[in-house]
Amino acid sequence: MIMLDFTTKMPTYKLCYFNSRGLAEMIRLIFAEANVEYEDHRLSDWVELKPKMPFNTVPVLYVDGLALGNSRAIMRYLSKEFGINKGTPFELAKIDSWFEYIMETVTKLHPLYSEPDKEYKASVVAKVEKEFQGKLQKLEELVNTNGGPYVFGKNVTSLDFALYNSIEVMEKIYGIKFDMKTYSAVNTVLTSVASRPNIAKWLQNRPQTLH
Numbered sequence: 001m002i003m004l005d006f007t008t009k010m011p012t013y014k015l016c017y018f019n020s021r022g023l024a025e026m027i028r029l030i031f032a033e034a035n036v037e038y039e040d041h042r043l044s045d046w047v048e049l050k051p052k053m054p055f056n057t058v059p060v061l062y063v064d065g066l067a068l069g070n071s072r073a074i075m076r077y078l079s080k081e082f083g084i085n086k087g088t089p090f091e092l093a094k095i096d097s098w099f100e101y102i103m104e105t106v107t108k109l110h111p112l113y114s115e116p117d118k119e120y121k122a123s124v125v126a127k128v129e130k131e132f133q134g135k136l137q138k139l140e141e142l143v144n145t146n147g148g149p150y151v152f153g154k155n156v157t158s159l160d161f162a163l164y165n166s167i168e169v170m171e172k173i174y175g176i177k178f179d180m181k182t183y184s185a186v187n188t189v190l191t192s193v194a195s196r197p198n199i200a201k202w203l204q205n206r207p208q209t210l211h
């Protein structure tokens with residue numbers, strides 16, 4: 001008798017990044033939310049590994065051994081794969097367009113990580129702070145239009161995790177302080193994300209790192 005196996009096997013996931021939050025943490029939030037097992041590989045041998053990475057940068061996600069580079073592509077892939085973002089192609093593109101809108105500002109901070117010129121660093125941080133305040137205002141309007149508690153209404157999407165992580169990075173790593181009383185609807189998004197059971201568990205148990 002032929003035995004048919006209809007079970008679908010979950011791929012193995014390995015996320016490579018430094019021992020920091022940086023560009024990997026929003027991806028780790030997606031894994032936490034979906035409660036999917038993965039190897040959270042924190043590199044110690046970067047010089048040797050750099051040439052082996054698809055774009056010589058991290059994060060890189062290995063899916064059954066196949067490498068996927070670029071944090072935003074990884075976010076899109078996992079959100080689709082884990083069913084976190086649901087909707088028509090247009091609705092998914094809308095989530096994506098807001099994701100890009102946030103990330104294009106936040107990523108201006110990443111090169112500052114190894115920037116020795118303090119004055120230049122402070123000028124970029126100030127520029128990002130001003131730019132993101134404008135974006136928070138637009139996000140505030142969007143959350144209010146959609147009725148909350150998440151950016152796109154009652155269902156959480158990858159944008160909520162990216163937003164949570166971006167504000168945390170700007171505040172905790174770069175010392176930017178946003179007056180969240182002014183953006184109370186966005187603040188509701190942040191508290192709603194942090195209190196999701198799987199996220200709360202990750203936030204409590206994740207490795208404590210300097211950045």
Ligand SMILES: N[C@@H](CCC(=O)N[C@@H](CS)C(=O)NCC(=O)O)C(=O)O
Pocket residue numbers: 022023050056057058059069070071072110
């Ligand atoms: N667009 C890429 C940027 C990746 C990137 O710049 N990663 C930095 C860490 S945040 C890196 O790999 N730096 C080490 C290096 O370039 O040698 C992404 O979003 O993944």
